[in-house]
Every structure is written in C-alpha cells, then in structure tokens.
Amino acid sequence: MQSARIAPSAKGTVPFGPYKTWYRVTGDLNSGLPALVVVHGGPGSTHDYLLRLAELSAHGWPVVHYDQLGNGGSTHLPEKGADFWTVDLFLAELKNLVEALGIADNHMVFGQSWGGLLAAKYAAARPAGLKGLIIANSPASYPLWLEEMEVLRAQLPEGVDETLRRHEAAGTTNTDEYHAAALPFYERHVCRLKPWPRDWQATFYELFNDPTVYYAMNGPSEFHVNGTLKDWGVVDCIADIDVPTLVISGRHDEATPRTVQPFQDLIPDVRWEILEESSHVPHLEEPERFDEVMLDYLKRVAAA
Template identity: 70%
Template sequence: MALTPSAKGTVPFREFRTWYRVTGELHRGRPALVAVHGGPGATHDYLVGLAAFAEHGWPVVHYDQLGNGGSTHLPERGADFWTVRLFLDELDNLLERLGIADGYVLFGQSWGGMLAARHAADRPPGLRGLVVANAPASYRLWLEEMEVLRARLPPGVNETLLRHEAAGTTASEEYQTAMMVFYDKHVCRLDPWPREYLATLMETSNDPTVYHAMNGPSEFHVIGTLKDWSVTGVLPDIDVPTLVISGRHDEATPRTVRPYHDLIPGARWEIFEDSSHAPHLEEPDRFGTLMLDFLGGLDTTATEG
C-alpha cells in the first residue's frame, strides 16, 4: 500500500509560491528523491507513481513548477519572463526551503531531465545521484528527429499538421486530431491513457502559458524560447552517478538522448523496448526494479550519517 503524503503545501519563491508534496519522512536516513516534471508548463501529476519509492525508504518530493498546477499562475507574463534560469532558481529555492540541499537525488523527466542535468552540471555538493528520463540533450536535435518521426506517420497526417502550422491554426480540431496520432505512437502508447497522465494534460491545457511561451503548440512544433537550447556543452561537468532512461518508441529518440550517455562520465543508459515517452507508466515493473537498483547503488553515507 502506498504511503500517505506526510507533508504538502507551498514555499515562497521570490514574490510567488511553489507547491510541493512530500511522501515519506525527510531527514530520517536516505536522501529525498525529487521529481522534476516535464513540459515546461506541465505538472507533477503524471509522476505521482514515484511516491511508491517512499515505501523503500526513499522520501519523495513532488512539486509543480511555477506557472501551473498548485504553484502561482502568471498568465500575464510574456516569454521573456519564462527562462531556464527562473526554473533553476526555483529548484534551488525548493531544496533550501525543504532543508534537503545537503542530500538529494534528482529524477528529471523530459524537459525536467534537461533542467535536472543543467542543475547537476553546477556540481551542487548535496546531489547524490541523477536520473535523466526521456529527455533530449538539445532542442535542435529534437527538432531534427521530429521531422524523421513525422515523416513516418500515416499518409496525410503530417501534411495536415504542416498546413495548420503554416497557417497558425494549431488550435483547430483538425490539427489536434492529427497531433494525437503522433502522441499515441511516441508520447504514451497505453490505451486508455492513465488518469494521472490525463490530469497533467488537463492542467497544461487549462493554463498553457509556460508551454506555449517556451515550447510551442505541440511536442513536435517547438517554436518557443527553448528551440535553440542545449545542455550538451555542460554534460561533462556532471560528477554524480547518472541513470539515463528512454523508450524504444520515444519522441526523445536515441540520437537526442545519446549525448547524456556519451558525455556524462560513467552514465548508464537503459532503453525500454515497449515504451515511448513514459516508461514509468508503460513498463512500471521494470521501471521500479531499475530505479531501486540504481538508488541502492548510490553513496548516501553523507546523508544517513
């Protein structure tokens, strides 16, 4: 039986608030596993299953990044406000406010994986391990691979997408329907989609401010401020044990993920053969076994004392 969250609330961040939830007990042995969700502009909901690791002695921290979920919404802010530095600062603030900056593990998924890697490259002394799940190392690589994946869609689908992207009508029902063909193949292959995954999609749809500003109208049409962002150049600076995860059918293709494996010293890369962009939902048993194996191999003596 999953543990009941032991604490939740918000912490101040600048003049805003960051929502968080803790499952398990902090400061009672093993370092916290902090879940950094994707998007940008999504929520923690689709990663809620990570709370199960608290049953194995790893307290788990979920949070909603600024702009969505339980954190402060700022629909009036323009693209210049929503920066990578903003979200790095928010993560640093959360770690300090929860008193776990001296001992924690990061699990970053999709955009959250890039954010977590960039955080890790600064070599924070309390970071004990890093999991980069389904994350490209470069948005330029991502966009190149999107063209490859889109070209393989059923006849007519990509043509529909391209027509609406050129016309600026990506909110149309026809575009949304064509978009789902891609999502069903490369984002989540489960049918039906899990409730926690749908919850995140609904939250993002309810307030797409951050997603539209930094990403764009869809996973594969990145025209926001992140379109040229990459963490490739800082990956060699990461000096903690790193597990890299991706799915065989992932929109984060092997070409976009490989830099993590090749450039982070000693990084381990595991591909889930029956998954796309959400192995934690698509192959939960293997995911749980792999995570516990990785976590069990970390040096946590500085935290456990």
C-alpha cells in the first residue's frame, strides 16, 4: 500500500498566533483510542516522509500528521532570523495543535529525529492527557550527536570527509560538490534504500525549497550541526517522563546507540528496539518489523 494514497479523514490548518499550522488526520479522532500525533524531524523537514504511519489507522489508531511552522503547508517565514526559531516555539505549536484538535485529553506523541527530542521535552512536562511516547531515531543531545558524527565521518570512503571539511571551513556548503560528497553518509546512515522512496524524496524537495529553519537550527547537513541546537539536548529532563515510552533506532542509524542510550538509562518506563537492517528511517527500510514493534506497543498502552 502506498501511504501517500491513504485518504485523510480531515485536513486543514489551525491558527497559531498570527500563523497557521497545517495538519492531516487519518482515522477517527473520536474512536476512543489515543490519537497518535506524528512530530517530524529536521528541524525544517515536513510530514511527507512519515506518511506511512497513516497505515496505523487501519488498525483503529487515529493518526495526526502536521508540518511544523516554517515548513510544508504551514506558514513560511523566510525573513525570520535564528532567534525566532526556538525549541519553545515548536513546543507551543505542538501544544496548540493538540488543543485545537480536541485531543489534549487522549493522545500519544511519535517524534522522529529532531521530533523525538521535541516530543521528549513535551512529555517531560507531563501533559495530563498524554498516554504514551515514541522516540524514533533521535539522539538525547546534540553534543553527543556531534561526537558520534566524528566517528561516522571517519569511516566514510577515502577523501570524502576531507572534501566535506574543506567546504565547511570555506563556508561553501551550498555547492554541488559538497552535496555530492555528503551522499555516501546519507546512503549509509540516513536512508539505505535505493532508489529513495517517493515520500522521502518529497520531504527532501520541501527542505531544499525552503531551508530557513534547518539552516538556522541545525546547519548545512546532518553531520555538520552548527546552528542554534548544537549545544541543546534533553538529558536533563527525560527522567520526568511518566508515560510508557518506546524508543526505536536502526543498527546503521546516524543516531548511534551511544546517542540513544540516555533515553534507556533515564526514562523510568522505557523499551528500546533496534531494527537490524535499518538506518535513520526504519518505518521505510523495515516496514513490517516496524509495524510489529509499533502495534505491540500501542496495544500495551491501550490495555494499561
């Protein structure tokens, strides 16, 4: 089944201050089961690459996708500087969306990559209606991430990292040569499928068309984080998470086991699953195993 072809039951925008947040619902928000709110990565990505999660609605779980402010179908603000794009802004947007859709008293959050850190921070505040949390392919901090990027970069084919560092030092990371040199990293640690799936490509196109948020908060690439998030993490608050938590990562993930370990160590009720044939997008790389892990977790939350 092509997830992009699953018809939404509702879609539109909700006001977020003077801006708008685009959303899509698949399934029935009034089913009685907690709605699964899907928080995409980036920052500066879009919901597209996570559309496959809409298939969980076939098992009764309502699924909410949305595009974070500055991206996709939500309000774009290319004129805003780095000081505008903050963690608190995106936490407020998530809370606003949940309340606007009327699911604040019965929801779960699935956060992928950057979205996993955002979801963990959200859960650590203990929202009253939060029933569960899934953290997928996320580091617990960007300093840890950057340390592990050094390890992964050193394993790239000969000459690749040298080319990357030359452009990073010169500030020429928006060149064809830099993008081409980055490809071996992405093929090893971000998405190992060839060709890249349509939904994954759609997100890449969106990010390329407006990289405002990505450049401000992350930087020019997955492995060269020099934006406002470079010193940020959630290690200091995740012990406060009080809902059943599922952590997912891939064996070949850019979010290496060392970057994920604090979630396992500090969250009180946690289960960690590593998908052996995946990198950063196991929902696309190992869909059957991913579904098995997700549905087992969702059923346990519903039975609690």
